[in-house]
Every structure is written in structure tokens, then in C-alpha cells.
Amino acid sequence: MAKPTRRYAIMAPGLFATRSAKTAHGVIAYSDDPTVAVIDPDHAGKRVRDVLPYLQSDAPIVATLDDALRYEPNALLVGVAPPGGALPATWRASIVRALAARLELVSGLHQFLAADAEFATAAAASGATMWDVRATPPPRLFTGAGYDVNARVVLTVGSDCAVGKMTASLELTRAARDRGARARFVATGQTGIAIAGSGTAIDRVISDFASGATEELVLANAPDADLLFVEGQGGINHPAFAPVTLALLYGSTPDALVLVHLATRTHVEDFGTPLLPLPELVATYEALCATVKPAKVAGIALNTYGLDDGDARAAIERASRDTALPCDDVVRHGPHALYDAMAPAFADKRLPVR
Amino acid sequence: MAKPTRRYAIMAPGLFATRSAKTAHGVIAYSDDPTVAVIDPDHAGKRVRDVLPYLQSDAPIVATLDDALRYEPNALLVGVAPPGGALPATWRASIVRALAARLELVSGLHQFLAADAEFATAAAASGATMWDVRATPPPRLFTGAGYDVNARVVLTVGSDCAVGKMTASLELTRAARDRGARARFVATGQTGIAIAGSGTAIDRVISDFASGATEELVLANAPDADLLFVEGQGGINHPAFAPVTLALLYGSTPDALVLVHLATRTHVEDFGTPLLPLPELVATYEALCATVKPAKVAGIALNTYGLDDGDARAAIERASRDTALPCDDVVRHGPHALYDAMAPAFADKRLPVR
Numbered sequence: 001m002a003k004p005t006r007r008y009a010i011m012a013p014g015l016f017a018t019r020s021a022k023t024a025h026g027v028i029a030y031s032d033d034p035t036v037a038v039i040d041p042d043h044a045g046k047r048v049r050d051v052l053p054y055l056q057s058d059a060p061i062v063a064t065l066d067d068a069l070r071y072e073p074n075a076l077l078v079g080v081a082p083p084g085g086a087l088p089a090t091w092r093a094s095i096v097r098a099l100a101a102r103l104e105l106v107s108g109l110h111q112f113l114a115a116d117a118e119f120a121t122a123a124a125a126s127g128a129t130m131w132d133v134r135a136t137p138p139p140r141l142f143t144g145a146g147y148d149v150n151a152r153v154v155l156t157v158g159s160d161c162a163v164g165k166m167t168a169s170l171e172l173t174r175a176a177r178d179r180g181a182r183a184r185f186v187a188t189g190q191t192g193i194a195i196a197g198s199g200t201a202i203d204r205v206i207s208d209f210a211s212g213a214t215e216e217l218v219l220a221n222a223p224d225a226d227l228l229f230v231e232g233q234g235g236i237n238h239p240a241f242a243p244v245t246l247a248l249l250y251g252s253t254p255d256a257l258v259l260v261h262l263a264t265r266t267h268v269e270d271f272g273t274p275l276l277p278l279p280e281l282v283a284t285y286e287a288l289c290a291t292v293k294p295a296k297v298a299g300i301a302l303n304t305y306g307l308d309d310g311d312a313r314a315a316i317e318r319a320s321r322d323t324a325l326p327c328d329d330v331v332r333h334g335p336h337a338l339y340d341a342m343a344p345a346f347a348d349k350r351l352p353v354r
Numbered sequence: 355m356a357k358p359t360r361r362y363a364i365m366a367p368g369l370f371a372t373r374s375a376k377t378a379h380g381v382i383a384y385s386d387d388p389t390v391a392v393i394d395p396d397h398a399g400k401r402v403r404d405v406l407p408y409l410q411s412d413a414p415i416v417a418t419l420d421d422a423l424r425y426e427p428n429a430l431l432v433g434v435a436p437p438g439g440a441l442p443a444t445w446r447a448s449i450v451r452a453l454a455a456r457l458e459l460v461s462g463l464h465q466f467l468a469a470d471a472e473f474a475t476a477a478a479a480s481g482a483t484m485w486d487v488r489a490t491p492p493p494r495l496f497t498g499a500g501y502d503v504n505a506r507v508v509l510t511v512g513s514d515c516a517v518g519k520m521t522a523s524l525e526l527t528r529a530a531r532d533r534g535a536r537a538r539f540v541a542t543g544q545t546g547i548a549i550a551g552s553g554t555a556i557d558r559v560i561s562d563f564a565s566g567a568t569e570e571l572v573l574a575n576a577p578d579a580d581l582l583f584v585e586g587q588g589g590i591n592h593p594a595f596a597p598v599t600l601a602l603l604y605g606s607t608p609d610a611l612v613l614v615h616l617a618t619r620t621h622v623e624d625f626g627t628p629l630l631p632l633p634e635l636v637a638t639y640e641a642l643c644a645t646v647k648p649a650k651v652a653g654i655a656l657n658t659y660g661l662d663d664g665d666a667r668a669a670i671e672r673a674s675r676d677t678a679l680p681c682d683d684v685v686r687h688g689p690h691a692l693y694d695a696m697a698p699a700f701a702d703k704r705l706p707v708r
Contacts, residue, residue: 142594144625203562207601210561211594237645239604240496240565243597247561250593271498272708273646284641291591291638292627354626 006033006104006197009065009073011094015080016040016061017051023108024079026191028055030170033075033197035059037068039094065094075104077194078113085111096122105130108190133193134201142212146253147293147352149222151184154346155254156232156301157285159275161241163262164331165232166192168301171330172258173229175339176346183227186217188248192231202233202251203244210244214251227346230254236284239271249288254295255350257285258342259325262303263315278323293352298345299326299338360387360458360551363419363427365448369434370394370415371405377462378433380545382409384524387429387551389413391422393448419448429458431548432467439465450476459484462544487547488555496566500607501647501706503576505538508700509608510586510655511639513629515595517616518685519586520546522655525684526612527583529693530700537581540571542602546585556587556605557598564598568605581700584608590638593625603642608649609704611639612696613679616657617669632677647706652699653680653692 008031010016010024016038028035028048035048037060043051044063051061062068065076076098082088087095095113099105099122107113107130114120114130123130146153154172156165169185169192176183185192187199198220205213214230221228230252234241259281267274276284282297289295302319304312312332320327326341364382366375370392382389382402389402391414397405398417405415416422419430430452436442441449449467453459453476461467461484468474468484477484500507508526510519523539523546530537539546541553552574559567568584575582584606588595613635621628630638636651643649656673658666666686674681680695 142625144593204560206557207559207561207564207598208557208595210597237642239498239646241562242604243564243601244561246600247597250596271496272706274707276645284645287638287641288591291630292593352626353628 006075006106007073008033008035008075008077009068009071009098009103010035010038010077010079011065011091012038012040012080013091014040014042016043021080023191023194024077025052025055026166027077027079027194028057028059031195036071036073037062039063039065039068065097069101073103075106078105078107078109079194081109092118095119099123099128100126102126102128104128106133106194107131108133108194110134133190134204136200136205137213137216139206139209140212140216141209142215142251144352146215146218146251149218150349151222151225151228152255152346152349153218153228153230153252154256154258154298155230155248155252155295156258156260157245157249158232158235158259159261159278159281160235160238160265160268161233162269163260163265164301164303165260168258168260168330169229169231170195171335172339175335176227176229178336179339179343181226182224183229184221184225186221186228186230188214188217188231188233202247203241207243210247211251214248215253218252232260235268235275236281236288237273237276238268239273246288249285250292253293253352254289255348256298256345257289257295258299258301259285259297260301260303261319262305263312264306278319282323282325291353294350296345297325298342301330301338302327304329304332360429360460361427362387362389362429362431363422363425363452363457364389364392364431364433365419365445366392366394366434367445368394368396370397375434377545377548378431379406379409380520381431381433381548382411382413385549390425390427391416393417393419393422419451423455427457429460432459432461432463433548435463446472449473453477453482454480456480456482458482460487460548461485462487462548464488487544488558490554490559491567491570493560493563494566494570495563496569496605498706500569500572500605503572504703505576505579505582506609506700506703507572507582507584507606508610508612508652509584509602509606509649510612510614511599511603512586512589512613513615513632513635514589514592514619514622515587516623517614517619518655518657519614522612522614522684523583523585524549525689526693529689530581530583532690533693533697535580536578537583538575538579540575540582540584542568542571542585542587556601557595561597564601565605568602569607572606586614589622589629590635590642591627591630592622593627600642603639604646607647607706608643609702610652610699611643611649612653612655613639613651614655614657615673616659617666618660632673636677636679645707648704650699651679652696655684655692656681658683658686
């Protein structure tokens with residue numbers, strides 16, 4: 001989707017190096033929009049690369065919004081949730097100052113900043129705009145219109161939450177473009193939306209409309225695209241989040257699936273539910289799709305984070321052997337080999353069961 | 355749950371005999387709270403039994419709210435959605451008059467009447483209360499606490515929407531009570547909630563919290579109960595509503611399932627997706643449960659509405675033979691035979707997969 005280019009200042013005071021800054025990290029790693037400065041007094045004077053080498057960014061880390069303004073950002077991303085939930089006074093003051101400086105306010109918080117009276121007043125005064133990436137579109141039921149798009153839809157499905165579905169979708173989109181396909185990443189969670197510049201946080205949609213909101217994303221992204229890589233969510237045997245997983249599985253009307261797994265993960269985080277073995281995961285997702293619109297798993301994106309090179313290679317070979325599917329780590333080894341191995345499966349347009 | 359006894363006037367002008375009055379019909383058929391009058395000028399002067407014999411009610415149908423007040427209701431149920439969505443002026447006037455007369459306003463509408471300024475003013479003036487049955491509790495994630503309740507949980511699962519899951523749950527609750535069990539119906543949809551006097555419309559909960567809201571209902575109803583019959587929703591291969599189905603399947607932490615099917619239904623309404631054969635439905639629901647907390651289908655409640663007695667009997671025998679499970683129509687033949695056949699399966703408390 002065409003979008004104005006943002007030059008981000010990212011606000012993450014005291015939190016930039018923590019997991020709660022994952023939206024900030026995702027934007028730095030994957031957004032087409034550059035990050036020109038990060039605000040975190042704990043690391044002021046360093047560069048992003050000094051704190052988090054894997055992000056491969058030389059953006060400066062500064063102590064205050066005023067310091068950040070010297071790098072001429074045109075957008076302020078609130079990329080972390082404040083501890084305790086409520087916005088601290090210092091954050092509020094910085095946000096108001098950013099709006100006064102006519103920066104676009106982009107927020108991934110649960111609470112919508114556009115609904116805050118103080119921020120709304122500041123934005124109105126300067127003409128600044130605000131984008132709450134978790135805000136959802138009006139309720140819309142699934143209609144089946146997604147069955148008729150020309151683009152082929154590839155959905156990442158996972159063994160669990162936080163195993164690398166967004167990253168796999170982004171990397172495969174990049175590989176597809178390198179191979180000449182008109183490919184598009186379709187974001188379904190807050191970090192992906194901040195990266196892509198559009199999308200819907202399906203986990204925040206009323207459950208009756210979650211499938212319909214997913215279909216709406218496919219309809220919006222399909223024109224002028226050959227391939228859509230839809231960011232998956234959750235896992236099919238996750239007691240809390242599987243409903244979102246199923247909304248994506250049916251609502252995105254996929255033609256093919258890519259299974260994503262973190263090699264070191266054995267149980268659903270927080271609940272102790274054992275993860276299904278990869279062949280059972282493949283069978284479960286394919287069996288559900290077979291009842292609505294058939295889709296097969298085309299390959300496995302195995303996240304080998306935390307393993308050494310030898311163990312990673314062994315895990316990839318084992319996963320491929322156990323499932324008889326192509327498998328690779330798209331971060332460690334890049335996405336092109338896995339993309340090329342799966343590409344024949346992305347060439348088919350499948351029809352719904354009727 | 356203890357609740358004050360309501361004496362309902364039901365507002366259904368021009369619509370009482372239509373399918374859009376299904377909440378009204380459900381309350382008349384199943385609520386412990388009596389309906390003392392129905393407001394529908396199209397049938398004024400008749401009794402409910404004259405218009406809809408199967409409801410077996412002698413409640414009078416009257417033309418206006420003032421006529422209904424002569425039967426001394428203490429609650430007004432808005433049991434139908436107005437055509438076009440917006441409340442017609444005559445409905446508004448009747449609702450205001452009911453609130454002025456201190457009737458409790460009970461509404462199953464999507465739009466919350468308690469949020470309406472005119473109704474709020476009228477209610478505040480008289481001291482009347484308002485209950486929007488679709489209003490949802492604060493967001494709450496699934497925690498796993500449902501695994502530890504002592505009550506055994508029985509969930510109805512279906513081949514599709516609108517096949518009789520609520521009715522089956524209500525009838526089986528009745529049979530269980532007749533057999534001496536402390537059984538409770540747990541409502542998850544608007545009609546069930548209006549009947550039970552409590553519950554949560556899971557389809558209106560934000561999808562991240564749908565499983566948690568279901569678990570919360572189990573936790574609230576389990577104390578002092580032996581058996582919970584949780585009202586199911588949707589069907590596992592329904593493109594739009596399966597996410598709600600899965601939220602109930604995992605969130606209610608069931609010990610046993612009862613499969614409900616409408617014998618004459620072959621495809622998902624609206625989408626053309628073929629319904630799965632009963633044995634495949636049994637296998638699909640059991641396979642998903644097996645990954646989180648095992649639960650087996652204990653029997654089949656076959657809705658034979660529209661068939662003659664011979665065809666109904668044949669359909670029941672065929673379903674039982676195909677699945678090797680007890681099967682009956684709990685409306686046509688009453689729930690006791692099916693309950694007795696399934697009761698051994700309701701005696702076990704199962705443990706989650708760990």
C-alpha cells in the first residue's frame with residue numbers, strides 16, 4: 001500500500017533493550033521507514049547497534065525528545081508499553097511536545113492515544129495526526145469474497161505464539177520480491193502493522209468479526225499483488241489464543257501454509273500445554289483447512305535462535321525428514337533457499353469446498 | 355445463580371411470529387421467569403399458544419405497553435431487533451413509559467440501551483434498572499483455573515450455527531436435575547443469557563479474551579454444582595464463527611462433549627461449506643481437545659425438526675450406528691433417555707495435557 005515515508009523517533013525510555021520494546025525492534029529491523037533516533041536515557045550516547053547488534057542499525061540513542069528532534073523525525077513511535085500501564089508524566093510531556101512539533105504520533109498501546117483529550121487538543125492545535133495501530137475497523141462479517149481474489153494467499157501458522165511467524169512472513173515477502181513476484185506482507189498484529197504501515201490487530205477484533213476482519217485485509221491487499229504473505233497469530237492448541245489462529249486460518253482464505261516453530265520451544269508459554277510434534281501440527285492445520293478451503297503446508301520456517309550452527313543444521317534436517325517438507329531458518333540462512341523450495345506450492349490458486 | 359424473579363412483558367411489535375423473535379420464544383419456552391404478556395398488535399387478543407403452539411404458553415398478546423401493564427410485569431424484554439436497526443419512535447416511547455413505571459429493561463439488542471441518554475434519564479428518575487444481556491465483562495485472559503473446578507463440564511458442540519445447541523443444553527440440564535444432580539445451564543449467547551438470567555455473549559468478546567471469558571463463566575458457575583452444561587456456539591468448520599466455537603472448546607475446559615446436529619441441514623448456512631459427516635465431526639472435536647484437555651463426545655442430540663416420526667426415528671438410528679454413540683432428539687422424545695445413556699461419561703473429571 002502506498003504510504004507517506006515516516007522518519008521515526010522511537011520512544012522507549014528505560015526499556016529499549018527489553019523484550020517489551022519488540023514493536024520498536026521490529027520497526028527498526030523491517031520497516032521501510034527509517035528510524036532516525038531512539039529515546040532511552042539508559043543508553044544515551046550509544047547507537048542501536050551497540051545495544052542490540054542484530055538490529056544492524058546505526059541510529060543514535062538519545063536522552064530526550066528534544067535531543068531526538070535534532071535528527072528531524074516526522075513521526076514519534078511509542079514502541080513500548082509503560083510499566084504499570086498508565087502513561088508517566090514525563091512521557092505525556094514528551095508526546096505533547098512531539099505533537100506541537102507536528103510529528104505524527106504512532107502508538108502500539110492498548111489505550112488509544114487519539115482518544116486522550118490532552119493529546120487531541122495538542123494535535124488539533126498543530127495539525128499533527130495520530131495513528132493507534134491497534135484501532136480496529138468497523139465490525140464486518142466474513143462473506144466468502146476472499147475466495148475470489150486473484151492473488152495467492154500464503155498464511156504462516158505456528159506451533160505457538162512468539163515463535164517467528166511475523167519474521168518468516170516478512171522474510172518470505174522479501175525473497176518473493178527478489179524473485180520478481182509482486183508480493184505483499186499483510187500485517188495482523190501490532191508490530192507487523194507498525195512495520196507495514198497498515199493492517200488490523202485481529203486479536204483485538206470482536207470474535208464474531210475476527211474472521212471477517214482477516215478477509216477484509218486480504219481483499220484490501222490482493223489487487224495488484226501476485227502473492228500475499230499473511231502474518232499468522234498464536235497456535236492451534238493454544239488454550240487462550242487459538243481462536244485468533246482459527247480466524248486467520250479460515251478468514252484469510254489461504255492457498256498455502258508455512259509452518260513456523262521455535263526449535264527450542266516444547267510447551268505453550270504460560271499454560272504448560274505440550275506443543276504438538278511437527279507432523280501432527282501439519283496434519284491438524286491441513287485437516288481444518290480441508291473442510292473449508294483446502295491448503296497444504298508448503299514448508300517449515302524453523303527458528304533456531306539459541307542453537308549453535310551445528311545444532312541448528314541438525315534441527316532443520318530433522319524437521320525436514322520428519323515432515324517430508326522443505327525446511328530452513330529464514331533468518332540464520334536467509335529466506336531465498338526456502339522460498340525457492342516452496343515456490344511451486346505458491347503457484348496454485350485453490351478453490352473452497354462447495 | 356440466585357436472581358430476583360422477573361415477570362416479563364415481551365416487546366415484539368409486528369415480529370412475534372417471526373424468527374427474529376427467537377430470544378422472546380426462548381424466554382417463554384425455557385426461562386424460570388414467567389412471561390405475563392407479549393406486545394404485538396398484529397396478534398392482539400390471542401394467546402401465545404394460538405400463534406406458536408409449541409411454546410405451550412397461555413400468556414396474552416396485547417397491542418400496547420399500557421395493555422401489558424394490566425398484567426403487572428416487573429420487567430420489559432426487548433426480544434426482537436427492530437427492522438433496519440434503529441429503534442422506531444413508538445418503541446422508544448413504550449420503553450420510556452416502561453422505565454417510568456419502574457419495570458426493569460432487559461434488552462438483547464446489539465446497541466446497548468443503558469447507553470441511551472433518554473433511557474438513562476428515565477431510569478434514573480424512577481429508579482428502574484437496565485440489563486443489556488450482550489454487555490461483556492472486563493477483558494480477562496484464559497488462566498487455566500478452569501482445569502481445577504470440581505464440577506464436571508459438558509459442552510455442546512455443533513455441526514453448524516442454529517442447530518439446537520442451546521436447547522440441548524437446557525433439556526439435558528433439566529434431565530440431570532430430575533436425576534438428582536446439581537446441574538446448571540451456562541449461557542454463552544444472548545437468548546441463553548436472557549433465559550438463564552446470567553452469562554456472557556462470547557461472540558461479542560474481543561477475540562484475545564474469548565477463551566478467558568468462557569473460563570470465567572465456568573469458574574462463576576462451578577461452585578455448588580455437580581454438572582455444568584455449557585451452551586455451545588457455531589461449528590468447527592464455519593468460516594465466520596468457528597473462532598467462537600474454538601474459544602468455547604478450550605475456554606470451557608470440558609470433560610465431555612455432546613454433538614448437536616440438525617438432521618435436515620447439509621451445508622453451513624450462507625457460505626455453502628458442506629457440513630462434515632457426524633463421525634468426522636466427532637473426530638475433529640475430539641482431536642482438538644486431545645491436544646489441550648482430552649474430552650470425548652458422549653452422545654448426539656439430533657434435532658429432527660421437520661421430519662415425520664418415522665423419518666426421525668430412522669435418522670436417529672442411523673446417526674447412532676454411524677458413530678457408535680447414543681443418539682436421540684431431546685425435544686421430540688424428551689431428554690431423559692439420552693441423558694441416562696450418556697450419564698456414565700459425565701461422571702469423570704479429566705485432567706489437562708501436561
